[in-house]
Amino acid sequence: MKKTLAIVFLVSMLSVILAGCGGTGSSNDEEQKNQSESASTQAIQENTGSKEKFVLNLAIWDEKLKDTVNQVIEIYKQDHPEADVQVTVTPVKDYWTKTQASLVGGKGPDLFMMNGPNFNKFASLGLLSDLQPLIEKDGVDTSVYPQGINELYKLDGHAYGIPFYLGSLGLYYNKELFDKAGVPYPDESWTWETLKEKAALLTNKEAKQYGYIAVNADQVGYYPLIHQAGGSVISADKKTSGLDSEGTINAIQFMKDLMDQGISPSAQQQLETEALQIFGSGNAAMYPGGSFDAFNLQKLLGDKLGVTVLPKGEQSGFYVHGSSWVINKQSKHQQEAWELLNLLTGKAGQELLAKNAINFPAYTDYVDLWAQSIPSLDMKAFVVSLPDAVAYPVSQNTSEWQKVMAASITEALTGAVPVKEAMTTAAQQMNEILSKDK
Incomplete structure (x- = not known):
């Protein structure tokens, strides 16, 4: 402030001196006066860091991410004090429809x-904005993210999204229920057969x-089981359904x-009460969940909560998924x-995401910092299982065939349609959708 006032004072004095030397009423005097005022204004702006204000609208679907996002925004505003960043949280069931509609409408x-x-x-x-030119211009090192997640957000070799978090999977268990039943805690040696045997004792x-x-x-339920059984959801070339595979x-x-x-x-009970809620309320001994569930489940179960790797079938592993951040192509504030x-x-x-224990x-x-973020829970299972993870099944119209798949699997699980028949029908319908992909 003192420096600014000094500059203004010197400019003002210079104006007075020039006016005294040149007399009054001349065009030169007026021009010099205007130049002095312009220099004064410019000096103030440069020394106060004044910039034009702008608004950035940011959208997420997860309420528990909001605090972490706001913490990052505070860091951003240190270099962009003129920014007004507004965060909107829309529940995931409405998020995609509303977001797509607003983008198509030019907003x-x-x-x-x-x-x-x-x-x-x-x-x-x-x-979406093509981020590849920006990545190359700024020298952003995307190799710090797993290759599979990088590829998930590329189109024609160009990145349109930068990874934010992963969804690693594990088998959560309630220690108290295991202790009461006298059953040893699950570990990496468990298979499907072990799971079924021990789960019966805990029922x-x-x-x-x-x-x-x-x-x-899909993600925590039948997807990992499909992979472990040696089945598939979609072919590697994304042209054929694997839902009818053995x-x-x-x-x-x-x-x-x-x-x-x-x-x-049952599937009907899960329609009435969410699986996560059943486990979190202490009414189930084991639940296959994601790293994204750790924060909420630890709050619900505290020291009772444990987690290990998923039991293996014909093979180990699961489909790995993760979110990214993308930019609206119509945004007026690309940079x-x-x-x-x-x-x-x-x-x-990423450090804040890890420390806050929100997600992987x-x-x-x-990753290691995140694994230590909940001291009462050993979360290494989410880390050691990643080498067995495979790419998440997607295509151009993923959401369309996922609806078909979910409906057919629910029919099979409720007994409305025999399993093989339901999955054969689902595969046929999925293939019709895939045939329309460009």
């Missing part, structure tokens, strides 16, 4: 979170306690058997949005 958020199933649709519609039908939850959902049918049948025997809540995106996906944002950071240097 929408400047910067928003993206997932694998919806990426190809948004990118092929021309709604108490009178107390409405389940040994395991065969989750009727391994896929065996995986769905395994789930149905557990439900029919009362070891797992500003890019700089905020870099903070969210770079060291600052995509930036590999911060």
Whole structure:
């Protein structure tokens, strides 16, 4: 402030001196006066860092991410005090429809979170900014993220999204229920057979306690089982469904058997009460969940909570998924949005994501920090299982065939349609959708 006042004072004095030397009323005097005032204004702006204000709209689907995102925004505003960053949280069930509609209408958020199933649709519609030129211009090192997640957000070899977090999977268990039943905690040696045997011992039908939850959902439910059974969801070239393969049918049948025997809540019960809620309320001994569930489950179960790697079938592993940040192609603030995106996906944002225990950071240097973020829970299982993970199944119209798949699997699990018949029908319908992909 003192420096600014000094500059203004000197400029003013200079104006007075020039006026005294040149007399009054001349055109030269007026021109010199205007130049002096302009110099004064410029000096003030340069020394106060004054810039034009702008608004950045940012969209996410997860409420528990909001605090971490706001912390990153505060860091961003240190270099962009003129920025007004507004965060909107929309529940995931409405997020994609509302976001797509707003973008197609020429509006929408400047910067928003993206997932694998919806990426190809948004990118092929021309709604996302091509980030490859910015990555190359700024020398951003994308090798700090797992290759599979990088590839998930590329179109024609160009990156349209930068990874934010991964969804590693593990088998959560309730230590208290295991201790009461006298059953040893699960570990990396467990197979499907071990799981079924031990889950039966942990089931108490009178107390409405389940040994395991065969989750009727894709990412944590039937997807890992399909992979472990040697089945597939979609072919490597993304042209053919794998829902009618022998391994896929065996995986769905395994789930149905557990439900029919009362070891797992039925598909109908899961429609009425979410699987995560059943486990979190202490009514199930085991739940196959994601790294993204650790934060909430630890709050619900505290020291009772444990986690290990998923039991193996014909093979180990699961389909790995992760979110990214993308930029609206219509945004009027491309550079500003890019700089905020870099903070969210770079060291600052990833360190905060890890420390806050919100989710598994995509930036590999911060994985160990995340694994230590909940001291009462040994989360190494999410890390050691990643080498067995494979790419998440997606295509251009993923969301369309996922609806078909989910409906057919629910019919199979409820017994409305035999498993093989349901999966054969689902594969046929999925193939019709895939044939329309460009």
